[in-house]
Amino acid sequence: xxxxxxxxxxxxxxxxxxxxxxxxxxxxxxxxxxxxxxxxxxxxxxxxxxxxxxxxxxxxxxxxxxxxxxxxxxxxxxxxxxxxxxxxxxxxxxxxxxxxxxxxxxxxxxxxxxxxxxxxxxxxxxxxxxxxxxxxxxxxxxxxxxxxxxxxxxxxxxxxxxxxxxxxxxxxxxxxxxxxxxxxxxxxxxxxxxxxxxxxxxxxxxxxxxxxxxxxxxxxxxxxxxxxxxxxxxxxxxxxxxxxxxxxxxxxxxxxxxxxxxxxxxxxxxxxxxxxxxxxxxxxxxxxxxxxxxxxxxxxxxxxxxxxxxxxxxxxxxxxxxxxxxxxxxxxxxxxxxxxxxxxxxxxxxxxxxxxxxxxxxxxxxxxxxxxxxxxxxxxxxxxxxxxxxxxxxxxx
Amino acid sequence: xxxxxxxxxxxxxxxxxxxxxxxxxxxxxxxxxxxxxxxxxxxxxxxxxxxxxxxxxxxxxxxxxxxxxxxxxxxxxxxxxxxxxxxxxxxxxxxxxxxxxxxxxxxxxxxxxxxxxxxxxxxxxxxxxxxxxxxxxxxxxxxxxxxxxxxxxxxxxxxxxxxxxxxxxxxxxxxxxxxxxxxxxxxxxxxxxxxxxxxxxxxxxxxxxxxxxxxxxxxxxxxxxxxxxxxxxxxxxxxxxxxxxxxxxxxxxxxxxxxxxxxxxxxxxxxxxxxxxxxxxxxxxxxxxxxxxxxxxxxxxxxxxxxxxxxxxxxxxxxxxxxxxxxxxxxxxxxxxxxxxxxxxxxxxxxxxxxxxxxxxxxx
Numbered sequence: 001x002x003x004x005x006x007x008x009x010x011x012x013x014x015x016x017x018x019x020x021x022x023x024x025x026x027x028x029x030x031x032x033x034x035x036x037x038x039x040x041x042x043x044x045x046x047x048x049x050x051x052x053x054x055x056x057x058x059x060x061x062x063x064x065x066x067x068x069x070x071x072x073x074x075x076x077x078x079x080x081x082x083x084x085x086x087x088x089x090x091x092x093x094x095x096x097x098x099x100x101x102x103x104x105x106x107x108x109x110x111x112x113x114x115x116x117x118x119x120x121x122x123x124x125x126x127x128x129x130x131x132x133x134x135x136x137x138x139x140x141x142x143x144x145x146x147x148x149x150x151x152x153x154x155x156x157x158x159x160x161x162x163x164x165x166x167x168x169x170x171x172x173x174x175x176x177x178x179x180x181x182x183x184x185x186x187x188x189x190x191x192x193x194x195x196x197x198x199x200x201x202x203x204x205x206x207x208x209x210x211x212x213x214x215x216x217x218x219x220x221x222x223x224x225x226x227x228x229x230x231x232x233x234x235x236x237x238x239x240x241x242x243x244x245x246x247x248x249x250x251x252x253x254x255x256x257x258x259x260x261x262x263x264x265x266x267x268x269x270x271x272x273x274x275x276x277x278x279x280x281x282x283x284x285x286x287x288x289x290x291x292x293x294x295x296x297x298x299x300x301x302x303x304x305x306x307x308x309x310x311x312x313x314x315x316x317x318x319x320x321x322x323x324x325x326x327x328x329x330x331x332x333x334x335x336x337x338x339x340x341x342x343x344x345x346x347x348x349x350x351x352x353x354x355x356x357x358x359x360x361x362x363x364x365x366x367x368x369x370x371x372x373x374x375x376x377x378x379x380x381x382x383x384x385x386x387x388x389x390x391x392x393x394x395x396x397x
Numbered sequence: 398x399x400x401x402x403x404x405x406x407x408x409x410x411x412x413x414x415x416x417x418x419x420x421x422x423x424x425x426x427x428x429x430x431x432x433x434x435x436x437x438x439x440x441x442x443x444x445x446x447x448x449x450x451x452x453x454x455x456x457x458x459x460x461x462x463x464x465x466x467x468x469x470x471x472x473x474x475x476x477x478x479x480x481x482x483x484x485x486x487x488x489x490x491x492x493x494x495x496x497x498x499x500x501x502x503x504x505x506x507x508x509x510x511x512x513x514x515x516x517x518x519x520x521x522x523x524x525x526x527x528x529x530x531x532x533x534x535x536x537x538x539x540x541x542x543x544x545x546x547x548x549x550x551x552x553x554x555x556x557x558x559x560x561x562x563x564x565x566x567x568x569x570x571x572x573x574x575x576x577x578x579x580x581x582x583x584x585x586x587x588x589x590x591x592x593x594x595x596x597x598x599x600x601x602x603x604x605x606x607x608x609x610x611x612x613x614x615x616x617x618x619x620x621x622x623x624x625x626x627x628x629x630x631x632x633x634x635x636x637x638x639x640x641x642x643x644x645x646x647x648x649x650x651x652x653x654x655x656x657x658x659x660x661x662x663x664x665x666x667x668x669x670x671x672x673x674x675x676x677x678x679x680x681x682x683x684x685x686x687x688x689x690x691x692x693x694x695x696x697x698x699x700x701x702x703x704x705x706x707x708x709x710x711x712x713x714x715x716x717x718x719x720x721x722x723x724x725x726x727x728x729x730x731x732x733x734x735x736x737x738x739x740x741x742x743x744x745x746x747x748x749x750x751x752x753x754x755x756x757x758x759x760x761x
Contacts, residue, residue: 270759271761274761279761283761284756290756290761293761294752294755294756294759297759298700298704299675301679301700302678302700305678305679306678309681326667326670329671330671330675384664384667388663388664388666391667392667393643394657395646395655395657395658397654397658
């Protein structure tokens, strides 16, 4: 029996490898150097190249846009082992993901856990075709770290809700088709007066405005709702129980942001430092910077080992939701420290903002952008609160 | 299995109070009763290959024992005799000595330690000690510092430069040999470390654990194993100190509330929790690397020792601070963890040494 499973998996691997080699265009096997090279789908989505479109269409036919969801939802129906093999084979060839969407990474898991059968069939099938680009509406001007303080209200108006209020920090809000939102449906209670609502961004009364960051870029928008009609069937889960879904989803978001530091440049910091500062008697000439690099490298390596250990323990059935707070905290902290250290290493060049030579201040802007890592997805302080209360069980009074 | 049986055993035989008791008994370094039971538990045979009648349980196993000992601050010759000496002897090609020493160590008859350090800081290099020929006999001259369990060991494994061959020799020396003098020093952790002088100590040809110039290689690998094993003990130290502190935060009241409700203490506690998680990962990975003979052993050993050096400093400092006034009294046990880790941070190289080594290994 066991050997049969092994044989099947080996066959699956060989078939997958062959299929990828035959179907993944060569240019779709190169590392991504610019966010534009990702295909986000939706009604406003555009392919940046012919190869990108071919790759998306082929994976779509294969039902591998979301290979691990059940077939009835439009997924590929792969079991975890098969999905793992597909991932391994894709990274072996360097295949890019054919489609990126918050619907896959964030909303999907929440729908699978909390939505009605009808909602799952409808929305998950859409997501698997890349037809709808999803964005997230959580934070508000007065509900950041204290997210449960959110005030965007959804009033019961017969067969629909009437939504009024505003959201901030909507990633790519201007490009979204649908937004999953936390809204207030009961003002008499804080945490248990929140509901999880799916809103069509083409509805009358929805507008967005870009937020420009200190890096000079603006991936975020503010999103305004002015008496927007939302059908009742767009409510996910139970009325006033949206906070449960929000917490579940934030866990996913934290794991995603925690991995930000990994998308790293080709040269290691120590190699860059040798180029810029030179060596003296066989070691990096600036010994103070050298020990800072070595310290960061130590923590990066040990953090990677810790992620690996958590995955191993997860497979063995030990799971701690609160641990994601630690990964969010530490992963972002390392990427922030690395950007700071990069400035020290690069000296005068590091703050250069507009020249061609600096690729329009790429690194300086990365640095500025990194300051958001300890804020978005729950601030450092909020993560530490969660660890203190949920893992360490420290008292509240 | 090994971990829980070790914990059970140590809970019973080596509670924290034993460290205090041994200290107050004129810095007693050795409980023969405890040692006999450890030998019966098989701890001296854990890493000895089956070929020599050992248990061949591996270093992940020994690491679990060391970690639990770290929680209890157990005073025993495990670090000197098992972790360090047995590892070195395993790497030797001198089969006669191997058979003899493994037997004696496993039975608990003899204690053995590495006499290597010479300077104020850890270094794998040897500057002073030398083996030379004098009137047709081999003699050892030199001075070793900071020898763990030097005052109670039966044998020293001494590292020395060979006068004519420029190689590093590793020589087994009987602690009662003529020409040896001791200066035993009590350190902060209530343990004795010896400065030992060797003055024309006669060496038998058969007592070399190194052969054909492999001395330095054996020494380096032994040091890496010792660094990792000590890091495992330190992991036990910090976990225990941290847990005791969390307990205190949940009990102690000031301003009418539990002090653990203060956010300044909560955030620092959460940071320590994370750092300790990192420590667990690197210690486990490094122990596995010994067992699998991973080529990354040197780097992993340095990462482990560097990280545990830093985190043990952080955690023991915070533990004392969070205990407040009681934390700086001798009545509280928490101070023992601070004092033990201040010594282990330096033993086999401190964080500065190992971060420098990580940089060298990675060529910068």
